[in-house]
Amino acid sequence: MDLLQLRYFQAVARREHLSQTAAELRVAQPSLSRAIARLEADLGVPLFDRAGRGLRLNRFGAGFLQRVDRALRELDDARRELADAAGLEHGSVAVAAETLLTLTGMLIEFRAAHPGVAIRLYQSSAEGMAKQLHTGEVDLCFASQPLSGPDLRTRELLREEVLLAVPPGHRLAGRESVPMDELVGEPFVTTRPGYWPRELADRLFAAAGLRPEYTCECDEPGATGDLIGSGLGIGLVPGMSRRVATHSPVVYARLATPDCYRSLTAVWRGDAYSSAAARRLTEFAGEYFHRAFPVTSATARPSSP
DSSP: OOHHHHHHHHHHHHHOOHHHHHHHHTSOHHHHHHHHHHHHHHHTSOSEEEETTEEEEOHHHHHHHHHHHHHHHHHHHHHHHHHHHHOGGGOEEEEEESOGGGGHHHHHHHHHHOTTOEEEEEEOOHHHHHHHHHHTSOSEEEESSOOOSTTEEEEEEEEEEEEEEEOTTOTTTTOSEEOGGGGTTOEEEEEOTTSHHHHHHHHHHHHTTOOOEEEEEESOGGGHHHHHHTTSOEEEEETHHHHHOOSSOOEEEEESSTTOEEEEEEEEETTSOOOHHHHHHHHHHHHHHHHHSTTTBOOSOOOOO
């Protein structure tokens, strides 16, 4: 077996779909199939159960994947250590976030300050980010809700109020504060489960003993303002949107309920090597959000990975 076969196996094991994995890796599907077949022949056992065109990791594959993840993580850590020894100008960092729009301004400034650092970005749900950290696919996540997993370290970057946004002319427009019971029956724009706006909305409605009327669910939290502005309904948006909004006009109000806020945190694995690029990006993000949003950003002195 060779290193390329192991990386192919790892990628196929994550997706359990050959054509999707081939497209992600930008290789021909027959080549990917042959690489997996050769690996299984070398090992002497099948790693996947096959049903038609589908694949499912079997017990041999699941056990082998744990070892492969560990071995490839060690090799990637060694590569990062060598890059660190060469300096930040040769570093790289893989990042995941629920919405990349929150990071746009910060990344523009970071790349200007560190043009040699290669950055790879993923947009993922909370569950997806936790898996990516576990497998070592990403070095750092920017999350607005807790991630599950062993030995995860966090650093709060921003704590801000979450506001109710309504279209202009809506019956709630112009109100300074709105109680939760006035949202009953209103078409509500939010995200699918797994993203922080949906988790917050579910929690607030449940705490009030109310049932929401979700009529629009998307995978991009940053699109909520545009959807609300177009008249599709009302919804929750972070306070920073009020200052940097580029979406259609909306009217904001406070919700008369406690704990209506979001906390943006940097999350990384405490038991894995953290590269200089990842450490610097974490520090830079803390400095950026404290400077750009001084009223709402975290005030505690941050700690580095």
